[in-house]
Amino acid sequence: MAIKFPKLRVAVAGTSFAGNVQIPVFQSHPRTQVIAVSSGRAERAEKIAKEHGIPAHYTNFEEMLDNEKPDLVSIVTPPEQHFPMTMAALNRRIHTLCEKPFAMNIDEAKQMKAVADDTPVVAMVDFEFRFLPGRAYAEDLLRQNYVGEIRMAHFITQFGWRSKPEDAEWNWWSDASKGGGALGALGSHAADSLWLILGTPRRIFCDLATFVPERSGKPVTSDDSYTLLIEFESGARAVVQMSSAAGINGSHFGIYGSDGELFIPNLMATELRGGKRGDRVTATIPIPEKYRLAPEEQPLRAPFRVLVNRMIHAIDNRLPSPSPNFDDGAKSQIILDAARESARQGTWVEVVRT
Template sequence: MSESTNGGTNGGTNGRRLRIGVIGLGIGRMHIEGWRQHPQVEVVAIADADPVRLAAVGDQFGIPGRHTSAEAMLAAESLDVVSVCTPNKFHKDLTLAALAAGCHVLCEKPMAMNADEGREMLAAAERASRRLMINFSYRFSAQSRALKAQVDGGVFGEFYFGRTVWHRRRGMPGFGGWFGTKALAGGGPLIDLGVHRLDLALWLMGYPKPTWVMGATYDPIARELADKAGKTFDVEDLATAFIRFENGATLALEASWAANIAEAELMETRLLGTKAGLLQKNLHEGYTFDAHLYTELNGAPFDLHLHQAATPAPSAMHDYADAILGDRPHPAPGEEGLIVMELLDAIYESARTGAPVKL
């Protein structure tokens, strides 16, 4: 890819304020809040097919441009950046439309339904000389950034093994809705939850090049519940994978919406390095996290605990705006989103065939 999708002279705004449009007002509300953190950004337009939600969100944030379709928004508004916050099935087409309208795009994870769609999105960004960023939100916390700073400072040496997990005891989002429908979501907890923990581990590891994947998927709990309730459910409720990289490192990945475990919610990323190891884990089965570093000092084992930052980290949207305004490379570029998508495709293919998949 040229610099046009991840920085370079085509990405700048010559000092202008960025005008933002948001498509989809479920997770899109969080995008609006994230964009509003930046003093040189204004969310001027929103689009959602639900007129009640459109009015409520527009009133809540005082957004003037309100449209019941993305097409209407793109035709009527002059926008610099568009957030795509819809079900996965629509990520590709809406990204292509926004790029064709001259906008940079921040697309929710996963990037697309599959890697072929992701490649099409990257090619379109290249042609349009516009940026494409994926909202891998778990790398943007203050804690994750602090861990990455230690990685980049050489504290851990070389990572050679990791395990990254997101399990729920019973936590199927919108049971019977689009999350459990393969035609709309592309998959189950692997593509919904696992994608976050996978990106976080890969980002901390420096995005090593994967060479092969072995995966498996299961649906015994959710399938029975769906059948009893008469709900649509044709994706997995648990997925697991083992990934090997060109540098010899390996990573185990696990994700579930339904598993017979003690915790209501378990999120954990553990990486082992030649100098030290790290663990990031959620606290009290919730959405706050603890982080630890394990090493040896002067012949004795030492455990270090990361204290929480005094102030929260900037949002992904804030970082994206800064990169565009400063004409600098942006975080979480589409190229990394594509690597994640290729891995997800390989895991599902391996689960289907029962054999490893080479990349």
């Protein structure tokens, strides 16, 4: 007879991505219920609580934790708030899900990981792109040596939603001091994927660009585009180029090896192409049913649901934090810190794994 577990009581910090993706998944999941939401803006917290039928809303995160005593908290705020909020949750022994980018720097990331390692909770990072169908299947094929020795990876993505000053108002995304910018928001996903596939990076070169220097009459201090060159300890190389200021959306992710290639032609990884040595062209690789995701109103809800299932399974069975966990978050932060240092110096920098 299967054990019936009670619903986990979830508190959420944040109202943007949280309101569009995370809260609807938690509210519709048979094992979770959202009991409270917090935001630095009272009107946003109240609005999201009303829209989603959440009984309590707060402007003070720690007050929410102390009053509501949730089983699980999801931190979906600007990056500058990740460290204090995560530490507050862990110190109260609350299972914690932290949005990416994991932290503002590797020092914060190391402290968050150390406390999580010493606390009997499940602590994970929201790298939900891992669970997109083409990505998940490609990773399994790579483990089966589909391309042979991996030699190159290209990860190119562009978005058009911030290409003009009027496309987006100035907010934390435009402020480097709050952790804003494309490198953190988009590059953290790329860093996670590349470390997972290619292993430990050896050195990095990074160029940061800001094509829209002003929004809402205020200066933009963060990057809206970046280019990374990465050399890995295996000898493999990667090129990553991403922009939120392009004229149109598009993405492709290719992995090339001694015996073939795998190619994901769109951001949501709904397709996968591949080819072996001697093939004249790549061909579509059917993605098995077990990797496919049920369609949802917002596309990112489906991979996020997979991550939530992994987290709940670990909580129910008192297992160690499954990947993507705080170790994965710290690894991505190592790449981001090295990239920013390279951009400051204008040269290659060695990656120091501490």
